[in-house]
Amino acid sequence: MRRSGYDVRVTRPSLIDDRLSRVRAVLFDLDGTLIDTVPHILASFRHATAQVLGAALPDDVLLMHVGVPLARQMRFFTDDEEVAEALLAAYRRYNHATHDEMARLYDGTAETLSALHARGIPLGVVTSKSTRMAIRGIELFDLGRFFSVVVTADDVTLHKPDPYPVLHAAHLIGEAPEACLYVGDSPHDIQSGRDAGALTAAAPWGVATAERLLEAGPDFLLGDVRDVVSLMAGDGARFAVASRSTPVATEGD
DSSP, X not given: OEETTEEOSOSOHHHHHHHHHTOOEEEEOSBTTTEEOHHHHHHHHHHHHXXXXXXXXXXXXXXXXXXXXXXXXXXXXXXXXXXXXXHHHHHHHHHHHHHHHHOEEOTTHHXXXXXXXXXXXXXXXXXXXXXXXXXXXXHHTTOGGGOXXXXXXXXXXXXXXXXXXXXXXXXHHTSOGGXXXXXXXXXXHHHHHHHXXXXXXXXXXXXXOHHHHHHTOOSEEOSSTTHHHHHHTTOOTTTBOOOOOSOOOOTTO
């Protein structure tokens, strides 16, 4: 199966199987991976930029840097520090007031976490959200019972795409980063996990398309959050992503 010049197939099945066999823990991004807050994030950005900038920016521009801390995202819209702070305040006012009514749990999230937890696999969250809002989302859907570790933007001084948040979570969960799988929906997630030495699985149901995620070089491309259960059962071949290559002709091309 080919997607945007990538050959999505197993070229070295023994290597894939070997690496998967060493995975002992699964780390997840939160927004856009487990909890569907993408429409809420977009609405919050639309509100803030309309109120502060008086301009309507394209949705792809508004979502381009989701995955890094919110305050940093605002600096992509302006060079003026006061304007950036005003954007952040406007975003947070709207976002905090509407979070519980707009956030949704992705189909399959609860059953996936339950299945992994039942197998005794340590689970954690690595998010660029603040502790306050990350815990609010986790508690809203009663997900806290599944997680041994939750690392937020407030817990680290270096943030995704830097590898440190994933390294820190692996340390807290008691596993080497190479023994962790990190699942995320943004290129920042994939880069952070990859540079930490973890296996990475791209979740194209969140903020980024499969094409953008593939550019970041994940080990696996998923179709649904439930696929994490299949991965942890050893079914890596179905989701493995080979390195970028010359497009391979397939029937119908």
